[in-house]
Amino acid sequence: MYLVRVNMTNRTYQVTEVPEKYKYLAGRALTSNIVADEVPPLAHPLGPNNKLIFSPGFVTGTSAPTAARISVGGKSPLTGGIKEANAGTSWGADLAVMQIRGLIIEGQPEEKDKFWGLHITWDGKPKVEFFDATAYTKQPLSKVYPPIYEKFGERVSVCSVGAAAEYGYCNSGVCFNDQSKRPSRYAGRGGLGAVMASKGVKFIVLDRQGAPGVEIADKALFEEGRKKMIDALRTHAITKPKGGLNSYGTAILINIMNEAGGLPTKNFSSGRFEEAPKIAGEAIFETNKVRKGKEIFNHACSPGCIIQCSNTVYAEDGSEITSCLEYESAWSLGANCGISNLDDLAMLNHLCNEYGLDTIETGTTLAVAMEAGVIPFGDSKAAINLVHEMGKGTPLGRILGSGTETTGRVYGITRVPTVKGQSIPAYEPRAVKGIGITYATSTMGADHTAGYTIAPEILGVMGKVDPLSPEGKAALSRAFQATTAFIDSSGHCLFIAFAILDIASGYQGMIEEINGVLGTNWTADDVVKFGAEVLKVERKFNEAAGITKAADRLPEFMKQEPLPPHNTVFDVPDEALDAVYAEL
Amino acid sequence: MKVKVKLYATFSRYHPGTLAGTPFEVELPEGSTLKDLINQLEIPESEVKVCFVNARIQEMDAPLNDGDDVGIFPPVGGG
Numbered sequence: 001m002y003l004v005r006v007n008m009t010n011r012t013y014q015v016t017e018v019p020e021k022y023k024y025l026a027g028r029a030l031t032s033n034i035v036a037d038e039v040p041p042l043a044h045p046l047g048p049n050n051k052l053i054f055s056p057g058f059v060t061g062t063s064a065p066t067a068a069r070i071s072v073g074g075k076s077p078l079t080g081g082i083k084e085a086n087a088g089t090s091w092g093a094d095l096a097v098m099q100i101r102g103l104i105i106e107g108q109p110e111e112k113d114k115f116w117g118l119h120i121t122w123d124g125k126p127k128v129e130f131f132d133a134t135a136y137t138k139q140p141l142s143k144v145y146p147p148i149y150e151k152f153g154e155r156v157s158v159c160s161v162g163a164a165a166e167y168g169y170c171n172s173g174v175c176f177n178d179q180s181k182r183p184s185r186y187a188g189r190g191g192l193g194a195v196m197a198s199k200g201v202k203f204i205v206l207d208r209q210g211a212p213g214v215e216i217a218d219k220a221l222f223e224e225g226r227k228k229m230i231d232a233l234r235t236h237a238i239t240k241p242k243g244g245l246n247s248y249g250t251a252i253l254i255n256i257m258n259e260a261g262g263l264p265t266k267n268f269s270s271g272r273f274e275e276a277p278k279i280a281g282e283a284i285f286e287t288n289k290v291r292k293g294k295e296i297f298n299h300a301c302s303p304g305c306i307i308q309c310s311n312t313v314y315a316e317d318g319s320e321i322t323s324c325l326e327y328e329s330a331w332s333l334g335a336n337c338g339i340s341n342l343d344d345l346a347m348l349n350h351l352c353n354e355y356g357l358d359t360i361e362t363g364t365t366l367a368v369a370m371e372a373g374v375i376p377f378g379d380s381k382a383a384i385n386l387v388h389e390m391g392k393g394t395p396l397g398r399i400l401g402s403g404t405e406t407t408g409r410v411y412g413i414t415r416v417p418t419v420k421g422q423s424i425p426a427y428e429p430r431a432v433k434g435i436g437i438t439y440a441t442s443t444m445g446a447d448h449t450a451g452y453t454i455a456p457e458i459l460g461v462m463g464k465v466d467p468l469s470p471e472g473k474a475a476l477s478r479a480f481q482a483t484t485a486f487i488d489s490s491g492h493c494l495f496i497a498f499a500i501l502d503i504a505s506g507y508q509g510m511i512e513e514i515n516g517v518l519g520t521n522w523t524a525d526d527v528v529k530f531g532a533e534v535l536k537v538e539r540k541f542n543e544a545a546g547i548t549k550a551a552d553r554l555p556e557f558m559k560q561e562p563l564p565p566h567n568t569v570f571d572v573p574d575e576a577l578d579a580v581y582a583e584l
Numbered sequence: 585m586k587v588k589v590k591l592y593a594t595f596s597r598y599h600p601g602t603l604a605g606t607p608f609e610v611e612l613p614e615g616s617t618l619k620d621l622i623n624q625l626e627i628p629e630s631e632v633k634v635c636f637v638n639a640r641i642q643e644m645d646a647p648l649n650d651g652d653d654v655g656i657f658p659p660v661g662g663g
Contacts, residue, residue, distance in 0.1 A: 237633070239657035248593060250662030255592045257607050259655035261639040272639075277605030281662075282593060286603060309662070327662045452663060459661050460634050464641070498661040565639050 009107030015275035027057035028488035031073025041544035042123035048108035057491020061096025068302035085187035089176035091157035100261035116149035117203035142352035165193030169401030188358035222516025236499035247348035248281030250327035262431035276341035306500035332363020344380035355391035364423035372411035406545020418552025420445035443538035451480035585650035
C-alpha cells in the first residue's frame, strides 16, 4: 500500500510505501493521524501549512458490501479544528484498488488564480500528472463533469470542488461522482472544499485501469465476514431491499423526528413542522410514482452497496431535478426554513450540489438569514435566489458562504445553532438529549454522524432509551462516538450500523472482514479501543489549536428557550458533557 | 372515545388513498390501549416498531385517552 504525497507549491509528487506506524490505520483513523502528525495546529486552514488528506477505509475497494467510503481530512476553516468528512463514491474504491492508502495534498502554488487537475493512473505504481483546470472554474459542477469524462474516459472517477470552494467559503464541500457520473456525493461538512481549492486543486481524476486491487491477507476469513455482513444487511428491516431506506431514502426520518417533536423548525424555534409530511421520504416516493407512472426504488451512491438509499426527485414533466435529496438536506433547506414546496426544495438541493455547498450548513444559514429578516421564512423562491448569490460570490453571498455562525454575527442574531462553528444538524437536542451530547462534545463540531444516539433514542435500534431524559446519555454518546470512529475507518457506510447493532453476527462479520484484509486478530473490544484512540488524537489536535473542553457546549439559547411541543430545554449538566472525554 | 391517528412509511397501505402522515380519526371503546388500536387497524403487531402518543414514545400496553394524537411506524432509519 502506498502514500502519495502531492506538493502543489511546485507540482511534484512522491510515492512511498505506507510507513510502519500507519500500517493498521485507514479512513478517518489515517486522515486524523496524518493531520495530527503533520499540520501545525495553529496553521491557517487555507494557508500553505494545512494539508488535505484522502484515505479509503480498510475494506474499501474489496467485495465487502456497502463499503466504498472515502475519508477526507484536514484542519477545518469552519471549526478551526480537525476535520474528517466522508462520502460514498466509486472514487474511494478506485483509490483503494490503486493501493493508495493515503493521498496527501500539501503546499500552495504562488499563482492564486490558476487551478490544476491531478490525473492519477496506474503504471506499476501510482502515477500523477497535472493539467491546467483554470478554464473549468466558476461554473456549475454539472457543466464541468461531462468534459472531464470526455477528456479522460468514461471509466474514471472524479473528485472536484465547486465555486463555493474557489471563493474560499467555510461552507464548501469536496464533491465526488455518483454511479451515474453526477457531481453529487459530498464530503460536505467543515469547509474542506475550500482547503482543496486553496491548494489550487480543482479536480482529482482517478483511472484505475491495470491497478492490482486491495491485498487481502486471509481470503477465507474475509469471505466469511463479508457473508455475515451481507446477511445482516439483507435481513434487517431498515437496510434490506425494498425496506425503509431503499424505498423512502434517508428522508424517511422527517416524519418520525416530527412525531418525536425533535424536527428543528424555522431556525430551531419549534420541534414540529406542520407541513413535514410534504417533504418526507414517503412524499418523494409518492410524487415520483405519480410523475413517472411507476414505483421507483432508490439506487446506490457507490459500487457494491446493497442498501441503496439514494433517491431522485423528478419534476412534473418527468425530468430530474436532483439526486439525491437526503434527510438532512430535506430538513435543513425545508423544515428549518419553513419550506414545504418539494420542487423548490429539490432545486435548492441541486444548487448546493452545483456550487459545491454543504446542504446542512446552507439550510441552517438561510434560516438564520430568515430570522434576521433578509427574506421571510417559507419563501422558497427567495431562498433559491440567496443560494445563487452564494454561487455568484456577491458580497451577501460571501457572508452566507461563511456559514451559519458568521451570518448570525453579521446580522446580530442570538439564536444561532452552532457548536465549534459548525451548524447543528436535523435532530433537536432539547427533545433528544443524547444527540445533544454528541453535538457538544464531538471533535468535529456539531455532527450527528459522530455518535448517532438517535438509533436507541428514537428508532428503537440497539434497544430503547427515553429521548427526553439525560440519564446515562454521556456514556451512550461516548460509546457511539468510539464505535463510529472505527466504522469511519473501516470503509463501510455508517448505515451498516442499523443492521449490525441489532444483529450480532453482522458486527462480528465487520471485524472478520477487516481481520481478513489486514491479517490481524482484532476483537469487539479492540473496535472500541481503536475508535477511542482516534478520538484522543483528534481531541489533542483541537486542544493544541485552542479548542478546549470549554467549547464542548451547546449554544446558550438551548438552555434557556423551551422548545415546543415538549417545552423542554437542554438540561444535560456540564459535568456530564465533560465526562464524555474525561472518561474515554 | 376518538383518537387522531397517523400512519407512516409502508403502513400507509392500512389507510390507503392519503399521503403517509395524514391524520384520520378512529373510534375506540373506552379503556383501549395502543395494541387495541393497532389490532383494529389490522396492522400486524410484529411489523410495528415505534409508536408515539402525544409526541412520547409508548409501548403497546399504553392506555389511550380521548383526543390522543397517535403516530405508528414500522422500522425506519436513515441519517
